[in-house]
Amino acid sequence: MSISGGKTSHSEFGQLLGGRVGEGARVKTGIMELDEMLRGGFMEGDAVLLAGSAGTGKTTLALQYLVTGITRFGEPGIYVTFEELPDQIYRDAKNFGWDLRSLEEANKFKLVCTSPNLLLESGTQTILDEVIKELPAKRIAIDSLSHLAMYVQENQLRQEAYRLVRHLKTRELSSLLLWEVNQTGGSSFSVTEIGLSFLVDCIVVLKQIEIESSLRKAILIQKMRGSDHDKRLREFEITPGGFKIESAFSEYEGLMTGSARKVASEKFVELFRGASGKTKSR
Amino acid sequence: MSNASETLARLLASEIRGDLLVLFHRNPGLIDTLDGVARRIGRTAATIEQDVNDLINLGVLKTRVFGKSQALLLDRERDREILETVAAHIKDTREGETL
Numbered sequence: 001m002s003i004s005g006g007k008t009s010h011s012e013f014g015q016l017l018g019g020r021v022g023e024g025a026r027v028k029t030g031i032m033e034l035d036e037m038l039r040g041g042f043m044e045g046d047a048v049l050l051a052g053s054a055g056t057g058k059t060t061l062a063l064q065y066l067v068t069g070i071t072r073f074g075e076p077g078i079y080v081t082f083e084e085l086p087d088q089i090y091r092d093a094k095n096f097g098w099d100l101r102s103l104e105e106a107n108k109f110k111l112v113c114t115s116p117n118l119l120l121e122s123g124t125q126t127i128l129d130e131v132i133k134e135l136p137a138k139r140i141a142i143d144s145l146s147h148l149a150m151y152v153q154e155n156q157l158r159q160e161a162y163r164l165v166r167h168l169k170t171r172e173l174s175s176l177l178l179w180e181v182n183q184t185g186g187s188s189f190s191v192t193e194i195g196l197s198f199l200v201d202c203i204v205v206l207k208q209i210e211i212e213s214s215l216r217k218a219i220l221i222q223k224m225r226g227s228d229h230d231k232r233l234r235e236f237e238i239t240p241g242g243f244k245i246e247s248a249f250s251e252y253e254g255l256m257t258g259s260a261r262k263v264a265s266e267k268f269v270e271l272f273r274g275a276s277g278k279t280k281s282r
Numbered sequence: 283m284s285n286a287s288e289t290l291a292r293l294l295a296s297e298i299r300g301d302l303l304v305l306f307h308r309n310p311g312l313i314d315t316l317d318g319v320a321r322r323i324g325r326t327a328a329t330i331e332q333d334v335n336d337l338i339n340l341g342v343l344k345t346r347v348f349g350k351s352q353a354l355l356l357d358r359e360r361d362r363e364i365l366e367t368v369a370a371h372i373k374d375t376r377e378g379e380t381l
Contacts, residue, residue, distance in 0.1 A: 085305075085308070085309050085312075085322065086308075086309040086310075086311050086312065087308040087309055104311075110311065111311040112311050112313060113309055113311050113312045113313070113314065114312070114313045114314050114318070114353075115314050115315055115317075115318035117315070117351065118313065118314060118315055118318070118348060118351055118353055121348040121349030121350065121351050122349050123347070123348055123349035123350075125348065126348060126349075127313060127348050127353070130313075130346070130348075
């Protein structure tokens with residue numbers, strides 16, 4: 001590295017730091033529509049909070065992110081689970097055609113099952129260091145941050161979560177941190193009540209919404225630091241092949257507050273159609 | 283009693299030991315504290331401690347220290363060796379019975 005006049009150039013710093021300065025490289029999820037919503041994918045090395053109530057598909061999306069990372073982009077991944085045992089995850093993933101055991105045997109994937117307090121232990125060697133030593137991963141999913149709350153006091157949760165996020169960032173891992181939220185049916189919507197939103201770079205919300213007496217699923221990019229993103233709430237389905245994102249709920253408003261109603265223009269169109277039908281039938 | 287049959291007897295000495303073996307074999311990526319492991323088989327740390335120590339002495343499980351906590355994990359290499367020895371012993375015993 002050449003240093004002229006005691007100063008190191010921007011590009012030299014970039015080389016020193018592994019060519020990561022100012023690149024804005026994207027980490028594709030492999031789900032085409034989601035990558036479009038993210039304008040190309042998550043930002044490399046970012047901590048992404050994936051929030052949603054039970055049964056919205058957080059685990060499925062996290063696994064798909066890791067499996068696609070390995071099979072399409074050659075990026076090894078780690079899945080950390082606190083509650084669900086690995087054999088259950090292997091079985092569920094197989095239903096989507098993802099053979100996690102084979103990926104583990106090929107040393108491209110690692111499923112770690114541990115307790116949050118053990119993951120939070122800081123010493124000369126952490127549990128993540130131990131795993132990363134065996135598998136130089138680029139992506140990691142932690143299922144879930146909500147479990148940290150069971151092991152640390154509420155006033156320390158944000159501090160511990162911050163420590164974990166920084167730990168992942170210093171190891172240059174693009175992380176997906178799952179967060180279970182209570183399904184909000186009221187008039188407000190907040191992802192976390194303990195201020196985790198400020199710690200992460202991106203927030204993806206999965207939400208169940210009721211429209212005309214049926215339950216549908218919606219995805220929203222609520223925040224993405226340093227990048228433009230799709231601001232619309234889009235419908236998604238979990239198919240046998242994984243996530244499938246559909247169009248935006250353009251005909252409805254009030255979806256986030258739990259009181260979905262058709263937008264005024266749609267009501268007018270419906271009225272017009274009704275009136276037109278009656279005229280024709282005369 | 284041969285080494286292999288002694289090992290087999292120690293592996294299957296209690297129901298808890300059986301539960302622990304099933305847990306770690308089905309979930310080889312499990313790295314947890316004594317308390318965490320106990321919870322995953324629906325027991326308490328105090329009730330499994332003796333069996334865990336025996337499995338450590340046998341070489342099936344090993345320990346690692348992270349910060350102030352001690353973690354238990356499957357010693358994959360040693361475990362494979364033990365399983366192969368036990369499997370060979372069972373095969374020999376069966377063949378001996380049929381002769």
